[in-house]
Amino acid sequence: MTDKNIEVILNQVKEGKVEVEDAMKSLKNLPFEDLGYAKIDHHRGLRNGYPEVIYCEGKATEHVVGIVEKMINRGSNVLATRATREVFEAVKKIADHAEYHELARMITIKQQEIVASRHKILVMTAGTSDIPVSEEAAITAEMLGNTVERLYDVGVAGIHRLLSNIDKLNEASVIVTVAGMEGALASVVGGLVDKPVIAVPTSVGYGANLGGISALLTMLNSCASGIGVVNIDNGFGGGYLASTINRQIELAGKVD
Template identity: 40%
Template sequence: MREPWPNLRELLERVAVGEITPDEAQDVLRRLPFGDLGFARIDHHRWIRTGLAEAVYGPGKTPDQCAAIIAGFLSSPISSPVVLTRADERQVAAALKSNPGGRVFNSTVVWNAQPCRAAEVVIVSAGTGDLMVAEECQATLTAYGYDPKVITDVGVAGLHRLLVVADQLQDVDAIVVIAGMEGTLPAVIGGLTAAPIIAVPTSVGYGSSLRGHTALLGMLASCAQGITVMGIDNGFGAACAVARLAARIELRAATVDKYMPLDGT
């Protein structure tokens, strides 16, 4: 298997200085934008287009299909994070056997985690029952180079538990708040901090929680301004929302630093 390129820019830079020939670069690019496995067409180019790589969604796939798709991504000419989500034990075992080196977060597995990024992200879950969604979010953020702090079991039924950690929510770049039941926690945290909040309703709850729909509607109706709400149990989507936001901020900051005179004028 050929070694993947860390990024497309490096490939173009090495062509520009003559380290590789245009024909060699063309051979690399020929394997883009997607790979056809017969049963799946895997999108190598998405990482270049959006800065977010295509994920492998476990449900509905056989263990062998999961393993083959991951192998296809890992053989891409462009090195990107690879994430297997919502996988069962057999899918995880098959994927790791064919593709060693994955880091397991319960039902999510990550390969090729990106270099560490500077943005500080906190994941807050209301209850222990929300941890599977929190772990999916944590795994996906880790794949994109973030090292999120996870705060668990601070739901509003015991508000004193949240107030103890309130200081940890102040000087951060983004907060993912995960809650089921009536979905109140994001609104409470939204009144305590200026950080952007991505709220994730979960299907955890009794009776009229309606498998997460009550929490979803509660979050959408929140009186705390500016809360972004994901779909039910979508920890993966919340992590991607944070990655999109943080990546643009980092890019703009890097551009300012590049063109700012050393004397600050």
């Protein structure tokens, strides 16, 4: 349920096209719908600007399907993260327009038009092994209404690859850097640009990488200013935060 959905309902009541009782039926599940195993937050789009996202890992397949079904019945776009192909095949049975993004392990269902922002989010990786987490960030940002550009395999081991793309960094409003190993990419980018940099550490690396902790600590201890850090392998969190920042930039532009 978005602000546009409610505006449509209220206008229909105002114009006499919908009875008050019918409008109440449409709104009765705000702020949430209780399924027993889950409480779907239909109000989240109104509060936060974006609808609830389904985290699939650890959930029973039938529970994911049940949540998706309720969301699509209310006309919401659906974004499901950490989904296996098995979960996708089950969802596909009730939503034949669902798409599965193999690398990112995400399911997307588009029911409402997504108008891309004028301001761009750049999602970049240090290495090719970081692409799955990066794709999670990029697809999240796209589903939340952003123009996203991808720039992959530009880590500090070959810094000329990064410097040859400096124009792309300068064109972006927000940059998401995804890196494992020692995680130095965020610091380098943070020292080159005058915009928010969101650092996403990945678990890519050899033993002393400690499952991404070395990259996380490098990013947290960066001497470059303007860097925010999310959790290890949390591409969704990076994409969502970038979207939130970009949304404020868009809204500020409309006010101006």
